[in-house]
Amino acid sequence: MRLLFLAVLRRHTGNAVTAQRIRDHLEAAGHVCILKDAFDFGSPSEIANFIKAENLEAAVALHLYRGGRLVQGHGIPFGIIFGGTDLNEDVNHGEKNKVMGKVLEEARFAVAFTESMKEMAQTQWPHARGKIYVQNQGIATVPNATFNWNTFLQHSEINQSADSLHVFLLICGLRQVKDPLYLVEAFSEWHQEEPNVYMVIVGPEVDPVFTREVKAKVKRTPGVRLIGEMAQEDLHAVVKNCFAVVNSSVSEGMSAAILEAMDLEVPVLARNIPGNAAVVTHEVTGLLFSNPQEFVRLAKRLVSDPALEKEIVANAREYVRKHHSWQVERNTYRHLIRTLQRSIED
Numbered sequence: 173m174r175l176l177f178l179a180v181l182r183r184h185t186g187n188a189v190t191a192q193r194i195r196d197h198l199e200a201a202g203h204v205c206i207l208k209d210a211f212d213f214g215s216p217s218e219i220a221n222f223i224k225a226e227n228l229e230a231a232v233a234l235h236l237y238r239g240g241r242l243v244q245g246h247g248i249p250f251g252i253i254f255g256g257t258d259l260n261e262d263v264n265h266g267e268k269n270k271v272m273g274k275v276l277e278e279a280r281f282a283v284a285f286t287e288s289m290k291e292m293a294q295t296q297w298p299h300a301r302g303k304i305y306v307q308n309q310g311i312a313t314v315p316n317a318t319f320n321w322n323t324f325l326q327h328s329e330i331n332q333s334a335d336s337l338h339v340f341l342l343i344c345g346l347r348q349v350k351d352p353l354y355l356v357e358a359f360s361e362w363h364q365e366e367p368n369v370y371m372v373i374v375g376p377e378v379d380p381v382f383t384r385e386v387k388a389k390v391k392r393t394p395g396v397r398l399i400g401e402m403a404q405e406d407l408h409a410v411v412k413n414c415f416a417v418v419n420s421s422v423s424e425g426m427s428a429a430i431l432e433a434m435d436l437e438v439p440v441l442a443r444n445i446p447g448n449a450a451v452v453t454h455e456v457t458g459l460l461f462s463n464p465q466e467f468v469r470l471a472k473r474l475v476s477d478p479a480l481e482k483e484i485v486a487n488a489r490e491y492v493r494k495h496h497s498w499q500v501e502r503n504t505y506r507h508l509i510r511t512l513q514r515s516i517e518d
Contacts, residue, residue: 173509173512173513174203174230175204175205175206175230175231175512176208176223176226176228176231176243177194177198177206177207177208177232177233177234178213178232178233178239178242178243179191179207179209179234179235180210180234180255181209181210182345182378186427186428186429187235189428191207191234192207193498194234194501194505195207197502197505200502201506206226210233210238210239216242216245216246219242220246223246223248229248229516230509230513231243231250233250234253235252235253235254235255235257236255236259236262236272236282237258237262237268237275238258239252240258240272240275240279241275244274244278244279245278249280249512249515250278250279250512251280251281251282251283251509251511252275252276252279253282253283254283254284254289256423256424256425258272259284259289259292259293259296260424260447261423263292269296273296273297273299276297276299276303277299279300279303280303280515281305281511282303282304283305283504283508284305285307285308286306286308286425286447288450289306289425289426289447290304290305305504305508307500307504308496309426309496310496310499310501310502311431311492311496312435313411313436315405315408315409315411315412315436316403316406319405319406319410321413324410324413325337328370330370330372330397331367337415338368338369338415338416339370339372339413339414339415340359340372340414340416340417340418340441341372341374341410341417342355342371342374342418342420343374343375344373344375344420344429345375345376345378346373346375346376346377346379346386347378347382348379348382349421349422350375350422351422352373352375352420353386353389354464355371355420355464355467356393356396358465358467359395359464359467359468360393360394360395361468362471364394364395369395369475370397371395371396371397372396372398372414373386373396373397373398373399374400374402374407375400376400376401377400408432408436411429411438412437414438415439416433416439416440416441416471417429417430417433417440419440419441420442421443423445423447424447424448427448430451430452430458431451431496433488434457434488434491435489435492437485437488437489439484439485440452440457440484440488441460441461441467441471441474442458442460443460443461444462448460451491453491456484457487458488
């Protein structure tokens with residue numbers, strides 16, 4: 173089957189990584205899957221022309237609003253995958269909510285990453301109750317074996333000879349929903365007490381205006397560094413070498429960075445929001461904080477308690493193996509795509 177897969181494909185973002193992984197699943201099942209950026213199309217007529225020109229038979233869209241509204245109404249069956257901001261933010265805009273409800277009416281299936289996302293969607297659009305499936309993100313990490321950690325530290329202007337260096341890594345696209353500056357002040361105060369702790373923010377410049385604000389703030393804040401986007405394999409190598417991965421988002425669908433850290437046996441400290449609490453159980457598979465002061469308290473505890481770190485890492489690794497299997501994810505999408513195939517045959 174020839175499939176259109178529509179997603180927001182800003183390089184090195186969670187959505188792009190998820191889309192590429194799912195495309196691989198579909199291609200491995202023998203389908204031709206054309207992955208396109210939703211922002212490449214200005215109107216439904218442009219999509220209609222593309223579908224015709226490429227002889228596409230069905231479609232999948234990642235993000236109910238940004239992708240979903242573009243694939244409906246073209247006479248081909250489609251399924252959607254919830255992104256995160258569609259359910260956490262776009263639902264609160266009347267017009268967007270209405271559009272998303274119509275998309276769901278037409279969709280043959282919808283995939284939520286968590287039970288709570290499924291419940292949110294069912295509450296908003298009760299008519300979609302029977303077609304929403306839960307499939308956790310499947311995780312596969314591939315750290316670059318030749319990556320040089322010391323070169324990375326030099327590039328980040330971090331004093332490598334600092335006794336027992338502890339690098340806390342915040343991975344996010346620079347946009348407000350990720351709130352990368354949330355912990356900066358509190359972390360910097362801690363760094364001034366203990367110069368061996370650093371926070372490194374890594375990610376693409378998504379929102380240009382906000383990026384300028386982040387750069388200006390980081391520049392004048394001791395102990396905090398900002399690095400641009402990195403290739404996936406290099407990023408996984410950085411995660412493997414850092415002390416802990418941090419997530420300070422205001423809202424999340426399901427953070428791939430958290431799951432990848434768990435898979436790479438690195439402890440996670442995450443802001444206590446529903447998307448994060450769905451994968452991080454406090455003091456079991458990671459640590460959850462509700463404000464910057466609590467973050468610092470928990471980070472200090474993690475630094476001073478190797479037994480806690482060891483236990484969290486082991487539990488988290490087990491959790492990812494059990495609940496975020498790449499193979500299970502592959503089987504789910506193969507099964508769902510068959511429902512699109514059947515509707516073409518009917």
